[in-house]
Amino acid sequence: MSIPYAEVIGDPIAQSKSPAIHNFWLGRLGLEAEYRACHVRPDELADYLAARRAEPAWRGCNVTMPHKQAVMPLLDRVEPPADAIGAVNTIYRASDRSLTGTNTDAAGFLEPLAADLAQTHYFRMARILGTGGAARAIISALAGRGFTLVVAGRDPAKARALLEELAPTGEHHAINLTHFADPTDFAFGDRKQCLDLVINASSLGMQGQPQLAFDWSHAPPGSIAYDIVTAPLDTAFLQGARAAGHRTIDGLSMLIGQAAAAFGRFFGQAAPREHDGDLRELLTR
Structure with a gap:
């Protein structure tokens, strides 16, 4: 009998770090299971799910671009918070072979901010740079935690549409991404009782992509930069x-956090997070 397995699907998929993360945890727990990567093109998505639904060893999959929204109508149910976010990044199969979609991106994003969010603030503002799939989860997560949001994209109309869909209450703002490219002399004043986030939720700055043009004069003192x-x-x-004096959170924080939330769905045990230091070393070699 085949050993249990889960996998990540996307197009492309070779760059995914998910197999390294999940297989590291499986090894530390001594579980006889594995996690794979599977290249699934958009026109193959329905056939992929039909085949996996009937495969006894398959426990589910993580979903990356460009399938996070396209997969939703192919599932039996979509649970919170994926239904509110409008995107699925994790699919798991129940004992009756039904497929449920959920979203662990929001939880993974918020995890490294837990200590900050536990505090009381006079005002919370997040500048979110990007309007893609990851931005959907981030907008939804922060709107529910008292943030005023500024969403910046190449197309401000798309940014506004995201806010109207995912954060319909509150005085949020949609602007062009180029607004942040040039220096500003804006005086921010006292921000000691405020929580300010500046988030690159886009692929800009990734290998093979243009750099994100952001001048740090737009960030209030004491901001947290999250990429x-x-x-x-x-x-x-x-x-x-860092050069401007801000605290930073890197992309592995969200990646590991969202993977941990999915791991329990797939393999029935909590990810061994006490080994995060070793995992980070593995992923950065």
Whole structure:
């Protein structure tokens, strides 16, 4: 009998770090199971799910671009928070072979911010740079935690549409990404009781992609810079933030956090997070 397995699907998929993360945890727990990567093109998505649904060893899959929204109508149910976010990044199979879609991106994104979010603030603002699939989860997560959002994209109309869909209450703002490219002399004043985030939720700055043009004069003192890009891990965006005196969070934080939430769905045990240091070393070799 085949050993249990889960996998990640996408197009392309070779760059995914998910197999390394899940197989590291499986090894530390001594579980007889494995995690794979499977290249699935858009026109193959329905056939892929039909085949896996009937395969006894398959426990589910993570879903990466470009399938996070396209997969939703192919599932038996979509549970919170994926239904609100409008994107699925994890599919798991129940004992009756039904397929449920969920989203662990929001939980993974929020995980490294837990200590900050536990505090009381006079005001919370997040500048979210990007309007793609990851931005959907981030907008939804932060709107539910008292943030005023500024979403910046190449197409401000798309940014506005995301806010109207995912954060319909509150005085949020949609602007052009180029707004942040040039310096500003805006005086921010006292931000001691405020929580300010600046988030690169786009692929800009990733290997093979243009750099994200962001001038750090747009970030209030004491801001937290968060980049979801994982290759390279120390992006120019994060380097600029540190040079301006800001705290930084890299893309592995969200990646590991969202993977841990999915791992329990697939393999029935919690990921051994006490080994995060060793995992990070493995992923950055």
